[in-house]
Amino acid sequence: MLILRRTVLFAAFALLAACGRNDLEEPPVPLGDFALGLNIIVADNVQKVPISREASVEEWEAVMQEAVAKRFGRYQGSKLYNIGISVDGYALAPPGIPVVAAPKSVLVITANIWDDAAEQKLNAEGKQITVFESLSGETVIGTGLTRNRKEQMEALSYNAVKRVEEWLVDNPEWFGLPPKAPEPVRQGRPVGGR
Template identity: 80%
Template sequence: MIFRHHLAGLVSLMLLGACGASDLADPPVPLGNFALGLNIVVADKVEMVPISRKATPEEWVATMKQAVDDRFGRYEGSKLYNIGISVDGYALAPPGIPVVAAPKSILVITANIWDDAAQKKLNAEGKQFTVFESLSGDTVIGTGLTRTRQQQMDALAYNAVKKVELWLLENPEWIGLPPPATTPPAPDMSVK
């Protein structure tokens, strides 16, 4: 599995964090006629980095499904899209690590999008995302000391599903949006 090959790198990446704040209270970004159809999450092959707090596959499924519902359940379009997510691997920062290390939690998922009516997968291959917990005042010293395991999972799931939303926006043709406006290249003014 891809996650296993990056295990050593993921341990070192636990020291990193990404900035961000919840946007779920804001109006959703425009996704055309998008409406959430099936919300499929699997975690039967999830791998855990050895220094992590433990979470069961069932806990990951419930947490990820809730994050998908929270973000994509806000859309009231007329066309159903199914979202499938595989939880591939994770590390939940444990308590008791020295403040100097300040480990961050990490989650690796693979996502797929289907057009429900056409019964067609829109992406040729699953898109893998690696996300970290957001950096804030209470997470600088390490989330293992400041957050519960479930809070860490919720933060990672939120960040992962936000990445899926951004991925949809990068592929507007999937959801019937016009392509982003492009600026024509500047004319060649060089002397020949």
């Protein structure tokens, strides 16, 4: 019985680890005429949750700028778009007691996008995004035990910038593509809604 439990546990961890794979080596999702112009990250007013490892403004700006460059530098469109991101708040999980008191790392950002040539902001209000580290075999027990501060920041930045990309993909008209078709409605709810 104990062997069966261990086998199931290891299989579950392997499955969770596969869920957190890196997609940057795959071709980028279509984003029309998008090419990355300015990559502006500010963290001057970042708030740290009291139970967190320390990270400086400069560290957040550098790690986020690198994540934006890696994801959006892959696009080779004909028009420049500037991305501005404010790092609003974070918690980097410190070491704790596994499972019972293992806090999760979190990052809150606000993103904006500008048409460079038109010098015009495309979104009416900043898009606030909250992300946690991806679920994997090691993060189930809390990343304070399994990752150092830099690795946590890189994982959070990767997830946040991926969500920014998803937000841009949801607004294709900004990049010379036809608007997304509305989701079909079934019994007063979008298909797939709860």
